[in-house]
Amino acid sequence: MKDTWIWPLFFFFFLYSCKQEQKPCELDEEILAVRPTLTIERLEDAFFEAADQAEILYLLEAHPLFAEKYLLVNSYASKEELAEELWIIHQDSIMVELYEEVKNEYPNIDSLREELENAFAHISYYFPEFKIPKIYTFVSGFSSDIVVTEDIIVIGLDYYLPPTHRFQPPDLPQYISKRYDRDYIVPNIVTAISSFFNETDLNQNSLLAEMIFYGKAYHFTKSILPCTSDAFIIGYTPEEIAACWANEEFVWAHFVENELFFETNPFEIRKYTGEAPFTDEISPDAPGRIGRWLGWNIVDDYRFNHTLSLRDLMKESDKNKIFRQSGYKPRR
Structure with a gap:
């Protein structure tokens, strides 16, 4: 798996950038x-x-x-x-x-x-x-x-x-x-x-629970700051974000094949959500904290597939429910 991480070609990043630029963001006047x-x-x-x-x-x-x-x-x-x-x-x-x-x-x-x-x-x-x-x-x-x-x-x-x-x-x-x-x-x-609104079940202490916690935090931040670049929310460069999307299937496959979601060993959890220059378990090119990024995608899909209010999302403390009902699949 470490050998399969692919950096997007220039045209991929160019199209990604153009897509962002073609949709100017305006804050809700109400x-x-x-x-x-x-x-x-x-x-x-x-x-x-x-x-x-x-x-x-x-x-x-x-x-x-x-x-x-x-x-x-x-x-x-x-x-x-x-x-x-x-x-x-x-x-x-x-x-x-x-x-x-x-x-x-x-x-x-x-x-x-x-x-x-x-x-x-x-x-x-x-x-x-x-x-x-x-x-x-x-x-x-x-x-x-x-x-x-x-x-x-x-x-x-x-x-x-x-x-x-x-x-x-x-x-x-x-x-x-x-x-x-x-x-x-x-x-x-x-x-x-x-964190004031991010309700959490402390009995759920798996890697998935931590991924969903951060996913809810980033989803909250994006909802409050809709015109702010994802780069400033998660702390990745635009190139790292583009590479994560390009390799989303590889990231997902790594978590599934290694049965990581219900991992409870704190040392293993830290490898995917803790501060680090890269996630070496996936690839030396994969940015650190990639479990948080994946959790953000899962939370996004959970809310949008259930038309929940932001309040209801933040009140949902069952991380397993969010995961199961998210309908998340890597984008192709």
Whole structure:
């Protein structure tokens, strides 16, 4: 099987690209009619413009959720102790330089705000109970990229400098670091939010269960961001996506012939859904996490073949039912 992975010929990729370009995407005006107006607080400014330690302490007191969820103030003996540690960071010349680079790259965040407003309009349309979290940006010193809870979202903008920038997240392999770019921010946030609605049966701990979990997450993200490229949702390059479609039958055959769907060994599961540069069990050319990609296809077919609402899909926790009733077959 490892020898059968085929990269699509140029004309295949060309036709694939043209097909995408021939169908311009437009967001639903009915959904956007109730688009919320967001405020994103740029706490990196408040932090690096602080004149003394007392102003750092005031920042912690003025933004208690940020202090609790992001800076983990409760793990310190006091707020004063955290403020003292933060002041040391504030004085670090490299951190100051990193902040200045972030400001150069993100002098404003108007487009990011607009994308989030559109995304939250869609989430609120499908899930009216959704409450928009407080949103902050920060410069973390490459300690935290994005934090998403039901109450707060914090975006570490230093992680999302251009891939060619001299400041890059340390100790990350290239196949992961390439996904830390501007266009991944909102898809990453929406995928994280999907977990609030992605009901799961913890008794189902097979490879199939994990595939379907990720498949539901990606399907949710695509439904909320219909005009966003799949590449920014799953983190594959367009060429990798085209190659996956070209080899879909081989991928499916590998899972079937090796009876992988009901595999429960966590080490085996990780080979197909965990972070990796490639899925060597199928081919050195097959991208990593290919089980997630296959799960996404299965979930897509399940919903479309049953005309389910997004809410009903996310509430369905029986992974085996989704698999059996998906009617999924590789495209020819």
